[in-house]
Amino acid sequence: MSTIGNSTNIVWHKCSVEKCDREELLEQRGCVIWVTGLSGSGKSSLACALSRGLHARGKLTYILDGDNLRHGLNRDLSFRAEDRAENIRRTGEVAKLFADAGVICIASLISPYRKERDACRALLAEGDFIEVFMDVPLHVCEARDPKGLYKLARAGKIKGFTGIDDPYEPPLTSEIVLRQNQGLCDSPNDLADTVISYLDKKGYLKE
Amino acid sequence: MSTIGNSTNIVWHKCSVEKCDREELLEQRGCVIWVTGLSGSGKSSLACALSRGLHARGKLTYILDGDNLRHGLNRDLSFRAEDRAENIRRTGEVAKLFADAGVICIASLISPYRKERDACRALLAEGDFIEVFMDVPLHVCEARDPKGLYKLARAGKIKGFTGIDDPYEPPLTSEIVLRQNQGLCDSPNDLADTVISYLDKKGYLKE
Numbered sequence: 001m002s003t004i005g006n007s008t009n010i011v012w013h014k015c016s017v018e019k020c021d022r023e024e025l026l027e028q029r030g031c032v033i034w035v036t037g038l039s040g041s042g043k044s045s046l047a048c049a050l051s052r053g054l055h056a057r058g059k060l061t062y063i064l065d066g067d068n069l070r071h072g073l074n075r076d077l078s079f080r081a082e083d084r085a086e087n088i089r090r091t092g093e094v095a096k097l098f099a100d101a102g103v104i105c106i107a108s109l110i111s112p113y114r115k116e117r118d119a120c121r122a123l124l125a126e127g128d129f130i131e132v133f134m135d136v137p138l139h140v141c142e143a144r145d146p147k148g149l150y151k152l153a154r155a156g157k158i159k160g161f162t163g164i165d166d167p168y169e170p171p172l173t174s175e176i177v178l179r180q181n182q183g184l185c186d187s188p189n190d191l192a193d194t195v196i197s198y199l200d201k202k203g204y205l206k207e
Numbered sequence: 208m209s210t211i212g213n214s215t216n217i218v219w220h221k222c223s224v225e226k227c228d229r230e231e232l233l234e235q236r237g238c239v240i241w242v243t244g245l246s247g248s249g250k251s252s253l254a255c256a257l258s259r260g261l262h263a264r265g266k267l268t269y270i271l272d273g274d275n276l277r278h279g280l281n282r283d284l285s286f287r288a289e290d291r292a293e294n295i296r297r298t299g300e301v302a303k304l305f306a307d308a309g310v311i312c313i314a315s316l317i318s319p320y321r322k323e324r325d326a327c328r329a330l331l332a333e334g335d336f337i338e339v340f341m342d343v344p345l346h347v348c349e350a351r352d353p354k355g356l357y358k359l360a361r362a363g364k365i366k367g368f369t370g371i372d373d374p375y376e377p378p379l380t381s382e383i384v385l386r387q388n389q390g391l392c393d394s395p396n397d398l399a400d401t402v403i404s405y406l407d408k409k410g411y412l413k414e
Contacts, residue, residue: 015254015255015258015270016255016258016259017255017258017259017262017268021262022262022267022269025262025265025267026267047222048222048223048224051222051223051224052223052224055224055228055229055232058232060229060232060233060267060308060309061224062229062304062307062308063222064304072300072303072304072330073297073300073301073304076293086283090280090297093279093280094280094301094304096279097269097271097279097280097301097305098304098305098308100269101267101269101305101308101310102267103308103310123279
């Protein structure tokens with residue numbers, strides 16, 4: 001028995017079907033692909049293309065989309081700083097469960113702060129957290145503005161918007177950087193292929 | 208765009224790989240097996256036996272254990288009434304994600320209140336929430352007392368312990384009731400077979 005956070009008397013139950021058994025069944029290795037970048041940088045498009053590309057290879061993926069989670073698990077959270085941090089913490093914990101299930105979990109969130117991303121990384125085994133940085137300049141994202149959010153932020157109708165009046169801390173050591181500029185844009189499928197090649201090389205696509 | 212709970216400006220992202228595609232890949236249907244019952248009623252043992260039995264049939268399962276989640280996702284929660292409710296809400300939301308991923312998700316929690324279990328049921332599509340009631344009399348659970356918690360509760364060292372000084376509301380319409388008495392105890396594997404037969408009959412084990 002132990003005391004963890006606010007909980008006491010909690011026993012950890014181990015079970016005889018383990019991660020490696022599920023990975024053998026699925027012929028893949030469970031991991032987290034953490035896609036970070038500004039709003040409009042193409043995170044969701046990459047996540048979808050990745051999931052299509054991997055599914056076509058017979059691999060099981062699941063997307064944790066920051067926006068979608070706010071309809072369910074994180075519906076009690078606002079956009080205040082502490083709630084944004086909790087949003088990311090919970091997403092990291094759930095992503096960890098999916099990786100443990102043997103799934104290739106694709107988490108797609110702005111996740112602007114290095115500290116919070118690194119806390120999620122620390123939850124996973126070495127190598128199982130693969131950070132993908134959508135390196136797209138602010139002016140390109142703002143020109144795209146697919147949800148009209150930059151316009152609202154510039155008009156002061158959204159406060160604390162990442163890139164406008166709240167910082168984005170670019171990753172320093174992400175596993176994959178997908179650089180995009182206005183003129184030269186790879187398709188989401190091309191970008192996904194870069195990630196799939198990485199997974200293949202690192203042995204995540206076979207057990 | 209919409210306002211959900213504390214969140215505004217949240218767009219739902221749909222993706223081209225859907226639940227049914229993952230289910231076809233896995234040759235099973237994603238669902239939630241929600242195992243409820245008193246402490247010591249055999250929830251964890253059933254969950255393990257179920258996951259072994261299904262894995263042996265080539266099916267992908269994942270166990271969400273109430274105690275284990277308190278080491279991660281729910282580590283910020285105490286055993287106060289509102290935190291216990293939030294513990295169950297989050298577990299239900301995560302279970303829903305696993306079912307959507309195509310996984311047979313086994314949630315094992317005391318989950319003493321009908322209202323909270325039914326709220327989790329309401330998250331899932333018709334039929335996809337399968338409630339399993341571990342119907343074991345209190346005196347049997349207390350005699351087992353595998354974690355020594357009843358002893359602590361009787362001594363007043365744990366407050367609000369289900370069955371002692373906090374109520375357990377038995378399900379009225381659970382899909383499966385596993386009745387156990389002191390004299391006549393089926394093994395966890397026998398109990399698991401009952402659940403597996405149900406899943407088979409309902410078409411969850413093939414797509």
